[in-house]
Amino acid sequence: xxxxxxxxxxxxxxxxxxxxxxxxxxxFRKYLGKKGEVTQILSKIKILKKEKRVKxxxxxxxxxxxxxxxxxxxxxxxINVSAKDPEVIDITVPGKRFPTGHxxxxxxxxxxxxxxxxxxxxxxxDGPHIETEWYNFxxxxxxxxxxxxxxxxxxxxxxxxxxxxxxTSPVQIRYMEKNNPPLRIIVPGxxxxxxATDVSHEVNFYQIEGLMVGKNISVANFKAIIQGFFQKFFQxxxxxxxxxxxxxxxxxxxxxxxxxxxxxxxxxxxxxxxGWLEMIGAGMVHPNVLKASGLNPKNWQGxxxxxxxxxxAMMKYKxxxxxxxxxxxxxxxxxx
Ligand code: PHE
Numbered sequence: 001x002x003x004x005x006x007x008x009x010x011x012x013x014x015x016x017x018x019x020x021x022x023x024x025x026x027x028f029r030k031y032l033g034k035k036g037e038v039t040q041i042l043s044k045i046k047i048l049k050k051e052k053r054v055k056x057x058x059x060x061x062x063x064x065x066x067x068x069x070x071x072x073x074x075x076x077x078x079i080n081v082s083a084k085d086p087e088v089i090d091i092t093v094p095g096k097r098f099p100t101g102h103x104x105x106x107x108x109x110x111x112x113x114x115x116x117x118x119x120x121x122x123x124x125x126d127g128p129h130i131e132t133e134w135y136n137f138x139x140x141x142x143x144x145x146x147x148x149x150x151x152x153x154x155x156x157x158x159x160x161x162x163x164x165x166x167x168t169s170p171v172q173i174r175y176m177e178k179n180n181p182p183l184r185i186i187v188p189g190x191x192x193x194x195x196a197t198d199v200s201h202e203v204n205f206y207q208i209e210g211l212m213v214g215k216n217i218s219v220a221n222f223k224a225i226i227q228g229f230f231q232k233f234f235q236x237x238x239x240x241x242x243x244x245x246x247x248x249x250x251x252x253x254x255x256x257x258x259x260x261x262x263x264x265x266x267x268x269x270x271x272x273x274x275g276w277l278e279m280i281g282a283g284m285v286h287p288n289v290l291k292a293s294g295l296n297p298k299n300w301q302g303x304x305x306x307x308x309x310x311x312x313a314m315m316k317y318k319x320x321x322x323x324x325x326x327x328x329x330x331x332x333x334x335x336x
Pocket of ligand 1: 250281307
């Protein structure tokens with residue numbers, strides 16, 4: 001039994017020196033492995049006579065358990081140390097690259113547009129997606145049963161008089177109710193229409209509304225601002241043309257077309273084979289709209305316009321299908 005005591009001392013000393021899990025495994029094999037020292041002692045004890053066997057067996061098993069316990073303790077210790085110790089981190093292993101996203105092309109365009117208009121003194125204003133009939137139609141001089149309502153394929157909310165705004169124009173009223181002219185604002189935001197989708201139509205898209213009201217604001221001011229905007233946005237001379245049009249909330253009304261950058265005016269599916277793209281609906285704010293906002297049309301006048309952010313994006317990046325913008329397809333999005 002002298003043997004066992006010596007062995008215990010030896011094992012105790014040796015395990016102190018164990019530095020890593022590999023060495024610990026060697027230690028285990030040396031003592032408790034198939035041919036380990038303790039294992040061998042135990043098998044020898046089996047053939048002893050009964051009185052000796054019981055006593056020696058007990059002591060050998062105590063030693064075995066002692067070593068087992070020390071191995072467990074050492075193992076926990078080694079694992080803890082390696083987790084904390086910076087020395088064991090292999091700094092030559094290449095880092096893991098975490099995929100990071102980026103701003104959606106429409107957001108990028110929106111920010112660019114905001115920046116340009118802000119440089120011309122416009123403030124950026126927001127409004128609700130869910131609107132009342134009053135703000136979306138009546139206050140904009142589109143009374144109930146007026147055929148002009150048909151032009152906005154409206155999505156009505158079930159069992160209510162509320163709707164998903166069909167344009168950003170309601171924010172004209174909301175803003176003028178609370179702020180006195182002179183004023184210059186743009187309203188970027190999401191709008192909704194009940195449309196059959198195709199390359200240039202979606203059930204939701206983004207618009208930018210513009211409104212400038214003062215004492216003497218005229219069509220000339222509008223033209224200068226829009227020309228300046230296109231110049232800065234596309235960073236090249238783009239041809240635009242102005243056509244008379246009709247909107248209930250402007251008088252006179254006009255539309256601004258831009259030569260299709262997708263086909264350089266040669267006619268393609270993006271411009272419905274016309275070479276021109278309708279970019280902006282605009283006009284001088286109708287007196288009834290000023291009245292509905294609580295302003296006296298005798299004192300104030302101005303222009304308003306609305307354009308599609310999606311079209312701007314499609315022109316700038318030569319995207320030929322609006323639906324791609326809402327597809328969430330990374331093969332598309334990663335190009336921006
Ligand atoms: N709200 C109109 C539309 O959605 C665009 C527009 C805005 C026209 C302001 C004139 C003035 O079609």
